[in-house]
Amino acid sequence: MLRELSEALQPYPSNMYELVIGEAIASDFTAKTIKVRLNNSGPDSKPREIIYDHLILATGARYTNDTPWKANSDYQSLITLLHDTASKVEKAKHIIVAGAGATGVEVAGELGYEYGKTKTITLLASGQHVLPGEQESLSVATENELKKLNVTVQKGGRVRDVVTRAGEGEERYTIQLENGTKLECDLYLPTQGMVPNSEYVDAKHLDPKTKTVLVDEFLHVTSVPGNNVWAVGDIVSKPRAGFMITQKQAASVAKNVELSLLQNKPPVPAKGPPVDILACAVGRGRGVGRMGSIRLPSFGVWLAKGRTLGMQFVDQYISGAIA
Template sequence: MASTKTVIILGAGWTGLPLAHKLLKYTSIKTSLRVILISPNSHFFWNVAATRALIPGMIPDESMFIPIANGFAHYPVETFEFILGRATGIQPSSNSVAVLTNNGESRTFHYHHLVIATGSSIASGLPLKPIGTHEETLTAWHDLQAKISDARDIIVAGAGPTGVEVAGELAAKFGKLKRITLIMHGDAPLENSRDILPSIRTTLDKDLQKLGVKLIRKTRVETVSVGNDGKTQVLSLDNGSTVVTDLYLPLLGIRLNNSFVTDSFLDSHGSVKLDCNMRVVGIENVWAIGDVSTAGPKQLTVTDNQIIYLASALDAALTEKGPVTPYQPIRQTMVFLSLGKKYAAGQIGNWRLWGVLVSYVKGRNLFIDTARGYVGGKHLRHAPM
């Protein structure tokens, strides 16, 4: 019988978790396989709903944070291991990865194949994505909810998808009870997003204003300081003006979770460089996927294609089928935004979607009803091999 092959997946988020399920469901029946999933998070954060759930009372914690181990309990124990910890270094020459576990133990794991799927964080550190262990994320999450509850004036900076949705959700919930402001560098929402139809920007702009969001255009926040009262925040803008708020939410991009990756494996933007088969350039048995890599745009809507391909490529490598065809990334734009349950906008390719359709599919409950099945491998966002 062939010796057991070990695949280590670093990261149990939107790419690493479903990839582990794919390998365990379909590849493990073809060859002797052990999957080790390593992540500091004991719970999967359903952060596709975070823009609404950050409002206290909207979505309970148990719907947003789903235990990961429970979702893998149905696999044979010899085929799967879940390690709570974070990678601190990779040694391709010895096929090993160093890990600092959540309890402070330093361990070394050896692999036949390694997948880097550690994703990204919000650049400002706001917990709309995991910020560390589950306990650390949950503490920061509750702190943010409390601040939103107490604030009467909230300023969101950054008119990308997350900033637009947060401003819209806050305004949809609180109306005139709280003053919501969105600061944008451009003249309209999503101005920095590639290939967005002008009509989508116009629709979002109008809908935000209908909800009562104040839009401050063509400026950036330069500095943030504490007001004389010791509570408010004073924002100095690059247009020379100053605004004061109870709560400032900077949603200006992401930070890649790549601190353990050797600089030579990264491009100038910090993404792990991949070849045409999603392997790390120059390394036969190390792969990467999702935000942390150069596999495609840093957005959830394109990860299905990456998961399908990498699962097939690993299956071929593990079963010695030979090489697979080069990866073909999705080129078309896919955007689906909900501003509360009433307003929404979406685009696939050059097609604008009806707002009522996006609202019905996404805006109603932000797919919360599928979360537990997804974490358990029952509702994977892609077809089996």
């Protein structure tokens, strides 16, 4: 379910905002300008330059391959990619999902739930467990849930190379793993390798390795004169990428911009969620998760997430009731 951004702005007087649909392609934090390539503008048209007092970077992160896990471009391209992927899934007999983080587990779980009895679904985990970085007991529980949906987890399955070739009317993929194993499938869905959408930001503000934006405890982008550039969400990915963290960071920055603009007061440190929650749907019937270090029951994850994948909150995001 996708909704128009303009809907969320409707309650406000139209002279209080401008919605600019386009891609930020360059920024100058000294001149306080940002250049935006407007959607629906011709290839030769000049980008629009916008002057700001405060700038908030919230352009997130993307998957580098042609997959619909995130919104990487405009509305129509995303819809087309979603439908194309669904139609490829429908036709495929053997689907390999690469990367066994939360996204890979959720994708494999959905496929297993719908097609576990009619198609071969393989999830490649680069290490010895799914959900790397989590407690082993949680990873083992996740693997057991996937097994119930007939998803095969192939461990030590780090991908080295993928060759695509056209078969009889359909694509075929040969996947070479680092351990020497070669796998064949007719649909390959990579979920690994997220990169921040930070190309329009000068490299001196970025972590040289991850390219995420560097911020201080107030979520000011570091080394900006005047401390009037902020960053939230997956473009920062600290303490990790997650929408509950993003939501809290957005609220902190909104508060700090208000303190600065309206009250001329110093900023307050940004607060994260009171407890780190991981909730991973495994198909439409079950799930795994934890609240802090306490394991959540499958039923609880299903109730809170897997049952609807949060669709019931869309109206509240649009109305601003959730912030």
